[in-house]
Amino acid sequence: MKRGLSLFVLICMILGFIFLYAPIIVLIIFSFNKSKLVTVWQEFSFDAYVNLVNNKQILDAVWVSLKVASLSATLAAILGTICGYVLTRFTKFRGRFLFLGLVSAPLVMPEVITGLAMLLMFIQLDGLLQNIFGIEPVGRGLVTLIIAHTTFATAYVAVVVQSRLAGFDRSLEEAAADLGARPFKVFFLITLPIIAPGIIAGWLLAFTLSLDDVVISDFTSGPGASTLPLVIFSKVRLGISPEINALATILILIVSVGIISANIIGRQREKKN
Amino acid sequence: MSEKGKPGSPEPWRDKSSKPYIRIEHLVKKFGEFTAVNDVSLSIYKGELFSLLGGSGCGKTTLLRMLAGLEIPTSGKIFIDDVDMATVPPYERPTNMMFQSYALFPHMTVEKNIAFGLKQDGIARSLIAERVSDILDLVQMKPYAKRKPHQLSGGQRQRVALARALVKRPKLLLLDEPLGALDKRLREQTQFELMNIQEKLGITFVVVTHDQEEAMTLSTRIGVMNAGQIVQIGTPQEIYEFPGTRMVANFIGSVNIFAGRVIEDEPDYVLLHSDEANADLYISHGIACAPGAEVWVAVRPEKIVASRTAPAETRNQLKGIIKEVAYMGNLSVYLVKLETGKIVKVTMPNQVRSSENRLTWDDHVYLSWLSTSGVVLHS
Structure with a gap:
């Protein structure tokens, strides 16, 4: 960059950052507000945080969200990797194009439709289970949430893994086979470690998408299995409470620490190399 | 071990009684309508350094890949040491290949790359360490054992790739454009190293190259390929002094x-x-x-x-x-x-x-x- 920033660029930058971060900063500031009314500043206090720790509903929701997100992200990572692998490696099977479309459709499908479809399917499944196997209806809950989240997250993982595999040098696998590794070992010793960053990226994407999701969760969750966004949403309808602000602040803190440490580790690795 | 296939004379192909180590019979490989290798028959003797020479797209790499088992022939047969390779998958063949791109595993150190093949054979750990160490000495890469491939220069990578292919002591070593990525100086130096290693270990080499100088310096014999066929086989001197066709004459020198x-x-x-x-x-x-x-x-x-x-x-x-x-x-x-x-x-x-x-x-x-x-x- 040429010496320093011009005034114009500097102003643009400041305005941009204000635009991006002002709401979050306001939110953080008000998490330390003593007043029960979110919009009126009274005085500095940690009341909201104390209340948060004692709010079982929110803590339960956090726990549900984390469970759903990590399980569905893991399932999606496995399924998505298989999809991505098949799509890049088996380029000549019948119906590949259809399969390709079907895998990526959830990316563009309106969430309301996916959610509704899921709901209808779960109701039908419940009916089937009851009529054929005589199993008591399970209803909506943790399991249906995980299935629904896995479904849409798989598409994202598949796309990420596919792009990682597209740049993969096939001669590495051939070399491994040539050196005596059976196909199974080639996959686990060579292919998997090399595409691992893609799978991890896909997992993280699936994890955040799941944590974040409201619409599909709303359709597929049931009593006792409310995710955090659902609880926040329902609480906001009754008026915003400072506890939500406190919770949001903690989440932001965790995310920032995560990103910053990931960056530091990445940079140190780069230096070492 | 029997004496069969052992080079009795320095030019076993002239001796009617000597038995070829690798026999390729009427080998054909088609990719759809395109015939990459067209009815190639070839005998290679133990301890030879045989070069397949030809321009790009002449089928030389396809032929090499069929020897390694990475391509399945459309028809024809390959015998290595009298064993029909038709049903032998690449991971069970007595061949190792040095890839044109070197194909070093990026997530493994030099040492681990070289040890990979030995580990697949379930060899004792102490023996693996010993053999890896020996081969690192041979290619003079000992100081770089702990490095990852991306921390090496082109010439160093090439040595690691060679070491990795050599360490299993294959009956047949296949090299695809082994010196392609090196600059001229390094190329000449490695050519001689390659010849030394070949003499020291007595492994049979098949080298694919488009570089006639490389083929001339390295080889005991050269097979010149064009459009999927071998147009002439001979020692470098024969090929140079007595080319069979205008194509060969033009291609070599x-x-x-x-x-x-x-x-x-x-x-x-x-x-x-x-x-x-x-x-x-x-x-x-x-x-x-x-x-x-x-x-x-x-x-x-x-x-x-x-x-x-x-x-x-x-x-x-x-x-x-x-x-x-x-x-x-x-x-x-x-x-x-x-x-x-x-x-x-x-x-x-x-x-x-x-x-x-x-x-x-x-x-x-x-x-x-x-x-x-x-x-x-x-x-």
């Missing part, structure tokens, strides 16, 4: 080719007339073909002598004007234009240092060569 018509063909000489050169050409061996037949005569540039005065021998003599001179240090290259307009390339060693009296632009010169220097080509 540079050559002057004169189209001609046979005037006299006797058992001990041929006389032809070339309209292109407007001269009679005389070659001191018979070719057994009818007078009037169309043939070509190939003469290497270094076999031709250019002089200002007419040589005593009047056969194989052309006249022309020097149009281009390139001073290469050890030799000079002259492009001489004949009266017919044909350009003839001549190279002459620079025996004396002084530049006086040296042939130069627009000199009128006589070109001549010995009657043993020309080669008659039929196609």
Whole structure:
């Protein structure tokens, strides 16, 4: 960059950052507000945080969200990797194009439709289970949430893994086979470690998408299995409470620490190399 | 171990009694409509360094990949040490390959890359360490054992790839353009290292290359490939001095080719007339073909002598004007234009240092060569 920033660029930058971060900063500031009314500043206090720790509903929701997100992200990572692998490696099977479309459709499908479809399917499944196997209806809950989240997250993982595999040098696998590794070992010793960053990226994407999701969760969750966004949403309808602000602040803190440490580790690795 | 296949003479292919180590019989590989390898039959003997030489797309790499088991032949057979390879998957073949891209595993250190093949065989850990260490010494990469491939230079990667392929002591080592990615200096150095290693370990090598110089230096024999077929097999000297076709002559080194018509063909000489050169050409061996037949005569540039005065021998003599001179240090290259307009390339060693009296632009010169220097080509 040429010496320093011009005034114009500097102003643009400041305005941009204000635009991006002002709401979050306001939110953080008000998490330390003593007043029960979110919009009126009274005085500095940690009341909201104390209340948060004692709010079982929110803590339960956090726990549900984390469970759903990590399980569905893991399932999606496995399924998505298989999809991505098949799509890049088996380029000549019948119906590949259809399969390709079907895998990526959830990316563009309106969430309301996916959610509704899921709901209808779960109701039908419940009916089937009851009529054929005589199993008591399970209803909506943790399991249906995980299935629904896995479904849409798989598409994202598949796309990420596919792009990682597209740049993969096939001669590495051939070399491994040539050196005596059976196909199974080639996959686990060579292919998997090399595409691992893609799978991890896909997992993280699936994890955040799941944590974040409201619409599909709303359709597929049931009593006792409310995710955090659902609880926040329902609480906001009754008026915003400072506890939500406190919770949001903690989440932001965790995310920032995560990103910053990931960056530091990445940079140190780069230096070492 | 039996003695079979062991090189009894330095040139086992001349000995009718010696048994080939690798036998390729009527091998064909088609990719859809395209025939990459077309009916190739080939015998390679133990301890040979056999080069497959040809331009890109001539099928040489496909042939190599079929030996490694990475491509399945459309038809034909491959035998290695008398075992039919048809149903043997790559991971069970007694071959190892050095890939053109080196294909080093990016997530493993040099050491682990080399140990990979041994681990697949379930060899004891202490023995693996020992063999890895030995091979690292051989390729002089000991100090880099703990590095990852991306921390190495091109030449170092090439050594690691070679070590990884060698460490399993395969019956047959396959090398795909082994020196392709190296600069000229490193290339020459590694060529000799490769030859040393080959001699030391006695492994049979098959090398694919498009570089005729590389093939000439390295090989015991060369198979020149074109359009999926082997057009000529021979020692580097045979291929260079007695090319079978114009394609081979052109591909290996540079050559002057004169189209001609046979005037006299006797058992001990041929006389032809070339309209292109407007001269009679005389070659001191018979070719057994009818007078009037169309043939070509190939003469290497270094076999031709250019002089200002007419040589005593009047056969194989052309006249022309020097149009281009390139001073290469050890030799000079002259492009001489004949009266017919044909350009003839001549190279002459620079025996004396002084530049006086040296042939130069627009000199009128006589070109001549010995009657043993020309080669008659039929196609």
